[in-house]
Amino acid sequence: MNQRVNQRMQEVNDFSVNVSGPLSRTDAESLYESAIAQGRDISGRVLIVNESGIVQIDSFSVLNGAQITSREVVEVLSGEKDASFGYHRIQSESGEDFWAAYYASAVILDSQTIGAAVFSENVQDLVDKAGLIRNQFLMIFVGATVVIFGLSYISTNHISRPLAQLRESAMEITKGNFATRVHIKGKNEIAELGKVFNSMSAKLENLDQQRSEFVSNASHELKTPLASIKILTESLLYQDNIPENVYKEFLGDINQEIDRLTNLINDLLLMTKIENDKEKMDRQQVSIDLLLKKAVVALKPLADQKDIELSFTWNQNTVITCDPMRIRQAVNNLIDNAVKYTPAGGRVDVGLEVHGEEVAIVVKDTGEGISKEDQAHIFDRFYRVDKARSRETGGTGLGLYIVQCIALLHEGRVEVESEKGQGSTFRLFLPIAGPSAGQDMGAKEEKKA
Ligand SMILES: Nc1ncnc2c1ncn2[C@@H]1O[C@H](COP(=O)(O)OP(=O)(O)OP(=O)(O)O)[C@@H](O)[C@H]1O
Ligand SMILES: [Mg+2]
Known part of the structure; x- marks a missing residue:
């Protein structure tokens, strides 16, 4: 629009200079021709007024003799401005409203304003275009606002809120509330983080539960023999004239309970030692046949006592890498169980099987067997199948x-094969090469030495 105004102002100025001569001479013919030609050029209306604002020439030949009082004309005739322009809402002959631009320039002769040249043109098309552009801007503005709101909604929903949730849950975990979980929907990285967070807190919750279960089980196991000792001691203390054989019997029972306590404490210590000193494995090349033979020889008296035949079948001289003390402990536990849970007259066979890269230490008995349900639990801490009978046998589970x-320390596993009343076979699988070296720093040092 500015461009159009500048151009027209230039044209009206030029025109006013051109018509100053004819106007001063009142050369109507020449003025009319110029006005018509100019009007055609600008596709608009051209008026020439005298110094009083009276129309001398109208290219449309309508307003001749009329007085023009529009602001632009008044401004240039009064000398206030040399040229002026403005927009007017006017009505066409057909009665429609439209926007017109008026451009006026003073006609000057010898420094005297002798009239004015006035152009008028329909600028409705420009106004329409401007309106269109304004509407487009409005749409862009509305669109951008929607996009910005959308983006901030997404960022709140998908980033800020889940992060705040994670932070709150992490704080809950710090306070010891491990049951806390986050609920993050979607498939982005934050949702993945939420999943990892949830599995971490589930694990922590599980560990916490195990810990408290362990403490309560251990306390219970320690309390039972202590309670027996207390009852036995008190009955001796508060009874008079107790025969010597009863004394001996009671003291024998007390002694048994003390053994039970000692065994339990040893097991607990061993367990925590195994759990804590995972890195401190004493890796050695060990003849596993020899190790088994020694274990069987050591436990033979126990088996004999119960009238159970304990035998060992030599396989071949199989050498594996392991911590011999720990393997011996495991084998002892398996043989001890086999003897303990096999009635008199039964058999316990110890042997070795080689399966490719691993060996299996086999302890097979003709004992009472273990039901499938119990098999799922016998490797849990403190689990005993027959709790009342274990009291007699002294087991703690x-x-x-x-x-x-x-x-597990040796990267092996233990499996059971059994049926109720059919005896049991335990297999302790161990890799021949031993646990991977990364787990055992101590062994490396040793090898170097
Ligand atoms: N060879 C087996 N035959 C039958 N039952 C067995 C055998 N070995 C284990 N069990 C059952 O599995 C349970 C768990 O065995 P585990 O060796 O863990 O505990 P325990 O022998 O009772 O006590 P602990 O070994 O701590 O003195 C036992 O109480 C027993 O019921
Ligand atoms: Mg046992």
Whole structure:
């Protein structure tokens, strides 16, 4: 629009200079021709007024003799401005409203304003275009606002809110509330983080539960023999004239309970030692046949006592890498169980199987067997199948858990095959090459030395 105004102002100025001569001479013919030609050029209307604003020439030949009082004309005739322009809403002959631009320039002769040249043109098309552009801007503005709101909604929903949730849950975990979980929907990285966070807190919750379960089980196991000792001691203390044989019997029972306590504490210590000193494995090349033979010889008296035949079948001289003390402990626990849970007259066979890269230490008995349901639990801490009978046999339910810990330390496993009343076979699988060296720094040092 500015461009159009500048151009027209230039043209009206030029025109006013051109018509100053004819106007001063009142050369109507020449003025009319100029006005018509100029009007055609600008596709608009051209008026020439005298110094009083009276129309001398109208290219449309309508307003001749009329007085023009529009602001632009008044401004240039009064000398206030040399040229002026403005927009007017006017009505066409057909009665439609439209926007017109008026451009006026003073006609000057010898420094005297002798009239004015006035152009008028329909600028409705320009106004329409401007309106269109304004509407487009409005649409862009509305669109951008929607996009910005959308983006901030997404960022709040997908980034800020989940992060705030994660932070709150992490704080809950710090306070010890491990049951806390985050609920993050979607498939982005934050949702993945949420999943990892949830599995971490589930694991922590599980560990916490195990810890408190362990403490309560251990306390219970320690309390039972202590309670027996207390009852036995008190009955001796508060009874008079107790025969010597009763004394001996009671003291024998007390002694048994003390053994039970000692065994339990030893097992607990061993267990924590295995769990804590995972890195401190004493890796050695060990003849596993020899190790088994020694274990069988050591436990033979126990088996004899119960009238159980304990035998060992030599395989071949199989050498594996392991921590011999720990493997011996595991084998002892397995043989001890086999003897303990096999009735008199039964058999316990110890042997070795080689399966490719691993060996299996086999302890097979003709004992009472273990039901499928119990098989799922016998490796848990403190789990005993027959709790009342274990009291007599002195078990605490830690033996197989320790065997499993030792197996895992060696990157092996322990499996059971059994049916109720059909005897049981335990297999402790160990890799021949031993646990991977990364786990055992101590062994490397040793090899170097
Ligand atoms: N050879 C087996 N035959 C039958 N039952 C067995 C055998 N070995 C283990 N069990 C069952 O599995 C349970 C768990 O065994 P585990 O060795 O862990 O504990 P325990 O022998 O009771 O006590 P601990 O070994 O700590 O003195 C036992 O109580 C027993 O019921
Ligand atoms: Mg046992």
